[in-house]
Structure formats: C-alpha cells, structure tokens
Amino acid sequence: MKRACFFFFVCCFIYCDFAFSQEDNKICPDSLRSILKNISHNIGKYDYEQALENSHLLINLSKESNNQYYSAKGYNMLGHVYINLKDSARAKKNYLLGLEYAQESKNDTLLMYSYNNLGNIYSEIPETSQKGIDYYNKVISLAEKLHDPELRLIPKTNIGWTYLDQEKYEKAYPYLEESLGILDSLMAKDPKNSDYNYYYSQLYMLHGKYFAHKKYWDTADFYFKTAIDLAEEDTLIIPASEAYKEYAEMLKAKGDYKLAFGALENFNKYNSKIFEREKLKQMEIANARFNLKEYRRNLQLAKKEQKYQDQIIAKSNEKVVVMVLSSLVLMFILFFLNKINRDRKKLIDELEVKNHQFKEAKEEAEKLSLLKTKFFSTVSHEIRTPLYGVIGLTSLLLEDESISKHKADLRSLKFSADYLLALINDVLQMNKMESNSVKLENVSFHLQDLMNSIVNSFEFTRAQNKNEIHVEIDEQIPPYLIGDPVRLSQVLMNLVGNAVKFTERGTISIRAIQKNLTNEKSTIYFEVEDDGPGIPESKKKVIFEEFSQLNSNNYNYQGTGLGLPIVKKLLKLFGSGIHLKSKEGEGATFSFTITFKIDTSKADQEISDNPSFTDIVNIPGEILIVDDNRINQVVTRRILEKKKFTCDVAGDGETAIEKVKNGNFDLVLMDVNMPGISGTEASLKIRDFNKEIPIVALTAVEVEEIRDEINKAGMNDIIVKPYDVEQFYQIIYRNLVSNNQPEQV
Structure with missing residues (x-):
C-alpha cells in the first residue's frame, strides 16, 4: 500500500508540475518523449501497473498540448499493455484510437506503426485474418511511398507467416522470398549489424516450414539448421524454440525419428526457458490486475474523503513525509550504487581473464593460419614444377607429326594435367579468400579479348562433349575498362567450365549486356546459359556451399565442388552476387552484374597491343x-x-x-x-x-x-x-x- 501511495504521489506531483508550467497550453516535447521512454521500460520490466499510469499521463498531457503524435503513441502503448494483460478487446479499442490520432497527425511512420499493430490483432483470429492482412498491405503501401525497403520487411514477413498458419503455402512463399531479398540487401549495406540475425532466424525457419511442406527435404534441412545456428548464436530463446519445433515436425514427416527426437529435446529445453519467463510474466500480470483494481477502489475512496483530508493534513506532516521519502530514496540510491560498483569490479576481473584467453586463442589461430598458407604455397610449388614438364613435353609431342597415332592419348594426358592444375588453383584460391588476402586490382583490360581467351581455353572440353559456344558482347560496352580482369576471368572460367563440362551435344551462350552507362562508369550484366541437365530446386542453395556437388552421369567431371563457392566469394568482392535460374532437365542460367570504370585514355586504341x-x-x-x-x-x-x-x-x-x-x-x-x-x-x-x-x-x-x-x-x-x-x-x-x-x- 505504501508503494502504491508513493507512485500516486509522484504521478500527481508530475501532473501538477506540468499543469503549472503549461498554463499557456505549451508542454515541452522532451517531457512527453521521456514519459514514452518510461512506458517502454515499464513494459520491459513487466511493471504493467506503472505502464498504465504513465500511458494515461502521456495521453492527458499530449491532449492538453494538442499533440496528436504523442496521443497516438500513448494509445498504442496502452494497447501493448492490454495485449500483455491478455485483454485483446481493450487492446483493439486503444489501437483504433491510436490510429485516429495517427491519421490526424498525417505522419506516415506513425500510421505504419498503427496499421501494423492492428494487423497483429486481427491476423491472430482466423475469422478476421484477412482484415489483418489488409492492414499489413497498408503498411507496405506507405513504405513504398517512402522508398524505404527496410519498412516493408516486417509486414511482408507477417503476411507470409499468416498464410503459412492458414496452410496457404503457395500464397505465403512469394512474401517470404521477397522478405529474404530485402533482408539480404540491408545486410549487404550494413554487414556488421548483428540485429539482423533475429530476422534471418525467423525467415529461415519460415522457409524451412515451406520447403518441408513441399518435401524438398535438403533445402528445408538447410534453412532450419541455419535458423537454429543464428538463434543460438545470439541467444534468441523464442526463435530457437520455434525453429526446433518445426524442424522436429519436418524430420518426423521425413521419417528420421532419431533426429526428430533430438530436435524435440532441444525444443523442450528452450520451451522450458520460455515457460519460466511466461510464469514470471503471468505473476506480474496477476499482480498488476490486483493492483489496478485496488488502485481504482482507492481512487474512489480518495475522492470521497478529499474534502475531509484537506482540513486534517497539516503542512508539517507533509514536510515529514517528504523528508522520510527523500531519505528512503537516498538510501536506496546508495545501496544501488554500491551494488553496481561491486558488480562492475567483478565484471572487470572476468573481462581481463577472457581477454587473456582470447589473445592466446587469437595468436594460436594466426599461427595455424600462417602454417596452412605456407603449406599450401609449398605444396603448390612442388606440384606445379613437375606439371610444367608434363604439360610442356605433352604440348611439344602434340606438334610432332611423327607420332600422330598417339595424339588422342597425348590430348588426354594434357587434359588430365590441366585438370590437376585447375584443382590446385581452386584450392589455393579458397585458402586465400578464407585468409582475406584477396584484394581487387584496378588495371585496364579489353573485355572482348578477355572473353575470347576464356572461350579458347575450353576448346578441348567443348570438342570432347560436342558442344557449341556462342559469345554475345553488347556493342555499347566501351572497349577498354578498368577493373580486375584476373578475378573476372576466374568467375567466368568457373561458370563456363561448369556449363561446358555438364552439357553434352548442347549450346552454351555467354553474354555481356550494357545495363547502365555514364561518362565514367559502365554497368555490365553477364550471363552464362546452357541447355544441359539443369539443377533441381532442392539443390539450388546447396551448390554454393563448399565441396557440394550435383550427381551427374558424366563421371569424368565430378570436380571438387569449389567452383561456385569461389564465384560467390569473388563476386562479393566486386559488390555483386550470383543469380541462378534453372529447371531440372531444361538447362541453367547464371548471371551477375558488375560496375567498371571506363578507360577513356584507350578509347581509340586497337583491340590488341600484342605484336604479331x-x-x-x-x-x-x-x-x-x-x-x-x-x-x-x-x-x-x-x-x-x-x-x-x-x-x-x-x-x-x-x-x-x-x-x-x-x-x-x-x-x-x-x-x-x-x-x-x-x-x-x-x-x-x-x-x-x-x-x-x-x-x-x-x-x-x-x-x-x-x-x-x-x-x-x-x-x-x-x-x-x-x-x-x-x-x-x-x-x-x-x-x-x-x-x-x-x-x-
């Protein structure tokens, strides 16, 4: 009761202070902002009684100052409190009032906030789920008006989630895929922002649920595992619990009961943590409801007794109360500061130990990385030296007409040596990228010469598989560009190599198309298309992982599974990404876009500077x-x-x-x-x-x-x-x- 009276006194004091200082109907926005911050803090601490009081205080003060923005915020915060108190009827009522004030304020961001809250209310009820989706769509329309893709992420995800809950999987998938695309673009702009892990975990879980329904087990397994790893990495208890639950359902449907049981155990572990939080929350809710009823009853009694208490309470008693309260507050502050100081000293000691351990681990990792790099460099040199003899002698023998009957064997020998050299280069390239030692260069190069050289290097493989290669270069592309031709060649060599190897008696098309041209820069769209066996839907994500391979009837070209991962990492250095379009049995198309500087100093130069x-x-x-x-x-x-x-x-x-x-x-x-x-x-x-x-x-x-x-x-x-x-x-x-x-x- 003392605690309730103290809060009542403080609220009255604040209200009177505001009333006194705002006689001209002017209330400082900083004061309203501070009250709003306190409400969020109260909700986070499950102090719903204080959150209700502060919300009403914010609404009253904002109405006095005719501030529609904070009136809308106050009603929305009341809605949040009633959601936590399991009173959805009052929550909806306050959200609707908040929407009215948001519309009066003509603030698009505030409108999106109100629409999203109402979408959350209606989408949870099957009978009104479509109304909830309509509110989400209003959020998306406003986000598009503001040209801010980040604001579309949450409503798009919510719509996809709602359709999944209704088992409307095909309606859900486009929203989930678009949400993931938005999140990828945001991550590319700010790769160090760990807050995006929460969204990635939720979206990967929803993707896993979709692909599990489609029975694309490999793809579903990839998404679920990634969602779980992200959730556990950032200690996201609720996303981890949801991901393990859906993962267990997928494994059960797949028939893998042993792994399903393990996933279910992890779900129970995280669910128990959620239960502890929920139990604490329910205790606070019950306490808040009791205190709220008590507060209302005391308020009615206080109104009836107010006229009698004014004559009884003396000013001296008021001073005593203030002094006692001030002393209690001072004692509490001193105790709190002392506790903070002790905790701080303990954390500093622990941090010193962890820093020492981290330093030792870092030194050991750097030592191992150096040894690995040295090992790869030494091994590559020792293998390349004899390969020089093999390839050189084979090339010379191929030109010797006296042994023409062995030319087929010699071509096979040279191809095997070239293949071994390519394998060494792939392993070295992955090692360099893992150690972050690959940096792009800016040199002048001729794009047509580069692409023709790439095509010529696959002449043996092309002829062996009876393929045709077509090169299409947009005439609008400037002849000389400035960039890194070596890394661009590696990207195209891997993509063309895959197309040539896995296609038999088919056609491979290599295209370079001008997308955007300015006085200084040229943006070029590259595309490598084949009409080979194509890539199944369940493997489209997996093939970009290291050492992943597709099953192929052409066993001569199984490879290391490093080509596409190398492509993906190299394009990341260019600030680009690899895109895949493919249907099983209908070929595949890989594409990417890179912006180069234009070398204007060589605009009139001949195609090749090499002497004939x-x-x-x-x-x-x-x-x-x-x-x-x-x-x-x-x-x-x-x-x-x-x-x-x-x-x-x-x-x-x-x-x-x-x-x-x-x-x-x-x-x-x-x-x-x-x-x-x-x-x-x-x-x-x-x-x-x-x-x-x-x-x-x-x-x-x-x-x-x-x-x-x-x-x-x-x-x-x-x-x-x-x-x-x-x-x-x-x-x-x-x-x-x-x-x-x-x-x-």
Whole structure:
C-alpha cells in the first residue's frame, strides 16, 4: 500500500508540475518523449501497473498540448499493455484510437506503426485474418511511398507467416522470398549489424516450414539448421524454440525419428526457458490486475474523503513525509550504487581473464593460419614444377607429326594435367579468400579479348562433349575498362567450365549486356546459359556451399565442388552476387552484374597491343635459360628453339651471372627458386653491371606472393609455370620488342 501511495504521489506531483508550467497550453516535447521512454521500460520490466499510469499521463498531457503524435503513441502503448494483460478487446479499442490520432497527425511512420499493430490483432483470429492482412498491405503501401525497403520487411514477413498458419503455402512463399531479398540487401549495406540475425532466424525457419511442406527435404534441412545456428548464436530463446519445433515436425514427416527426437529435446529445453519467463510474466500480470483494481477502489475512496483530508493534513506532516521519502530514496540510491560498483569490479576481473584467453586463442589461430598458407604455397610449388614438364613435353609431342597415332592419348594426358592444375588453383584460391588476402586490382583490360581467351581455353572440353559456344558482347560496352580482369576471368572460367563440362551435344551462350552507362562508369550484366541437365530446386542453395556437388552421369567431371563457392566469394568482392535460374532437365542460367570504370585514355586504341609474329622476324633471339631442373631446361629450350631462338642454359645463379657478364644475350629467363643464389639475388647482381637486358621471372609460386620481390629485384616480367605456350611466346616477344625499340631522334 505504501508503494502504491508513493507512485500516486509522484504521478500527481508530475501532473501538477506540468499543469503549472503549461498554463499557456505549451508542454515541452522532451517531457512527453521521456514519459514514452518510461512506458517502454515499464513494459520491459513487466511493471504493467506503472505502464498504465504513465500511458494515461502521456495521453492527458499530449491532449492538453494538442499533440496528436504523442496521443497516438500513448494509445498504442496502452494497447501493448492490454495485449500483455491478455485483454485483446481493450487492446483493439486503444489501437483504433491510436490510429485516429495517427491519421490526424498525417505522419506516415506513425500510421505504419498503427496499421501494423492492428494487423497483429486481427491476423491472430482466423475469422478476421484477412482484415489483418489488409492492414499489413497498408503498411507496405506507405513504405513504398517512402522508398524505404527496410519498412516493408516486417509486414511482408507477417503476411507470409499468416498464410503459412492458414496452410496457404503457395500464397505465403512469394512474401517470404521477397522478405529474404530485402533482408539480404540491408545486410549487404550494413554487414556488421548483428540485429539482423533475429530476422534471418525467423525467415529461415519460415522457409524451412515451406520447403518441408513441399518435401524438398535438403533445402528445408538447410534453412532450419541455419535458423537454429543464428538463434543460438545470439541467444534468441523464442526463435530457437520455434525453429526446433518445426524442424522436429519436418524430420518426423521425413521419417528420421532419431533426429526428430533430438530436435524435440532441444525444443523442450528452450520451451522450458520460455515457460519460466511466461510464469514470471503471468505473476506480474496477476499482480498488476490486483493492483489496478485496488488502485481504482482507492481512487474512489480518495475522492470521497478529499474534502475531509484537506482540513486534517497539516503542512508539517507533509514536510515529514517528504523528508522520510527523500531519505528512503537516498538510501536506496546508495545501496544501488554500491551494488553496481561491486558488480562492475567483478565484471572487470572476468573481462581481463577472457581477454587473456582470447589473445592466446587469437595468436594460436594466426599461427595455424600462417602454417596452412605456407603449406599450401609449398605444396603448390612442388606440384606445379613437375606439371610444367608434363604439360610442356605433352604440348611439344602434340606438334610432332611423327607420332600422330598417339595424339588422342597425348590430348588426354594434357587434359588430365590441366585438370590437376585447375584443382590446385581452386584450392589455393579458397585458402586465400578464407585468409582475406584477396584484394581487387584496378588495371585496364579489353573485355572482348578477355572473353575470347576464356572461350579458347575450353576448346578441348567443348570438342570432347560436342558442344557449341556462342559469345554475345553488347556493342555499347566501351572497349577498354578498368577493373580486375584476373578475378573476372576466374568467375567466368568457373561458370563456363561448369556449363561446358555438364552439357553434352548442347549450346552454351555467354553474354555481356550494357545495363547502365555514364561518362565514367559502365554497368555490365553477364550471363552464362546452357541447355544441359539443369539443377533441381532442392539443390539450388546447396551448390554454393563448399565441396557440394550435383550427381551427374558424366563421371569424368565430378570436380571438387569449389567452383561456385569461389564465384560467390569473388563476386562479393566486386559488390555483386550470383543469380541462378534453372529447371531440372531444361538447362541453367547464371548471371551477375558488375560496375567498371571506363578507360577513356584507350578509347581509340586497337583491340590488341600484342605484336604479331610477322612483326618480330628481325628481333634478335639469343636467350639464356636459368633453371636448376634438367627436365624444365629441356622443355623451355625446345619450346624456344621451335621459334628459331638460340638458347644457352645455366643450372644455377652463379653460372647465370658469369654467362650474362661474358655473353651477348637478348633476354634472360630466370627461375626464381633455386638452391644457392636464388633468381632474385642473381637478378640484383646482374643489374649491377647490366641495366638494359630484359629478365623474365619463371616461377611456380602464385604471382601475388612474389610480385613485390620480383619488382625490387629489377625483373621485367613474370611467367607462371606451368604456362600456356602461346602466352609464353607473347611475353617473350613483348619484352624483346620493348628492348629493341629504336630511339627517337
């Protein structure tokens, strides 16, 4: 009773203060905002009695100041309180009053808030669910008017959820899919916002429920597990409980009773936590109802006795009450501050321990990551070195007409070696992206040359599967663009590679279409389409996970399952995403959009800057090959001698330095990794006495790992082993041409 009287006194004091200070019908908006904040705090603490008092206070003060905005807010907060008190009739009444004031305020955001509250009320009742959906649609219309996609997320999700509850699955799915698309776009703008995990958990659970109904078990399983992981990661008890419940139902329908039982146990675990919260809430509701009735009864008695108490209560007693109350409040504050200080000291101690543990774990993780990167780099070098010999010798043998009867076997051998090289490159690429060491470059490139090179690299596979490849490039696309051609090539190579491999006697179309063009930028839509076996609905999400594969009759091309995950991660670096359209048995279309800068400095330049073979007939051609591997020496020498070059060989760095000093070479092919003096050290010593001779690095290590080291050593170019022969010749000719350019007079 004392507690009730104290709150009554405080409320009266606040009300009188407002009345006194607002004689001119002006009430400070900050005061109204503060009361609104207190109401939210009261509801969060289940203090419904105080929430009701503050809500009525907010409504009275806002009406006095003719503030429709806070009047609408006050009635909506009253509706929230009555929802928690299980009094839906009073909740609906107050929500409708709040809507009236929201309409008078002409505030679209406030209108959406009121419409959504009414949608929640009506959609829960089967007979009025359509009315609830109509209110949600009003929210969506206002959100579209404001051009704010975030405001459409909640009503779209609510409509989809309502249809799912009514078992209208096909009506629900478009709303759920659109909601997920909105959330993905919001996450892309603010990827560090962990608040979106709650929405993702709910939407993934609803998607899982839909696909479980469709009996797409794999897709449903993916969505349910993702929803559970997100809910458990952020300790979202209610979403976790809902997800486990629906997951158990799906497993039961699928016939997996053992996993269903486990999911049901987890549901019961989370449900018990909800029950504890609900039990506390129900206790507070019961207490609030009792106090509310008591408050009303006391209020009636107080009105009857008011005229008698005015003559009895003396001013001295009032002062005593104020002093006693002030003392109690002061004691409570001191106790509270002391408790906060103790808790703070305890948390600081715990935080220091956790920080120490985190630092140790971080150092260990960095050490393991460094070891893994070093391991991949070493293994790739050791595998690429013998592959250089295999691919090089095979290429030479394919050109030898005397062994034409073995050409089919040699092509198979070269294809297997190329496939092994592609596998190594995929594993290295995933390792780099996991360690966040991949960064986009901005260099000038010719899009048509790039796409033609990609198509030519699949000529063997295309012919083997009897396919046709068509390339369509929009004429409106500027010839030269600025971006990262290497990463763009990796994306297109993976997509075209999949299309060529899984399509037999079909057609693959590669398109580049201009979507938007300004003076500085070009937005291009890329599309790779095939008429192969297509992708089933249940696998469309799974194929973008690492090591996931589709079952195929073409067992020669099972692959590692890394291609599409690499595509997805690379496009994320470009600020784009991969889109898939496919029906089983009707082919597949992968598409994405990237914006590039336009290289205006090369607008009138010819398509290719590479010299043709007829341009280099008179170029001197004495080349020193520096390599410690005898097989690689033979391969490189034979490839160069086919183009009438004169070659000499050095097996180590010391010998190379002496031969360059005493000889008259036009170019040096320098292996980077050699015992004794390395290629970079030998290059530095050559540069001490010869600044002009072109030095081209030969290496089996990834270019990004040694580019700076090679540049500092004074080398002019890089050839990565194993290499394409035509590309090898182009690099040699380019450096010979640049070294033999006549001086301008």
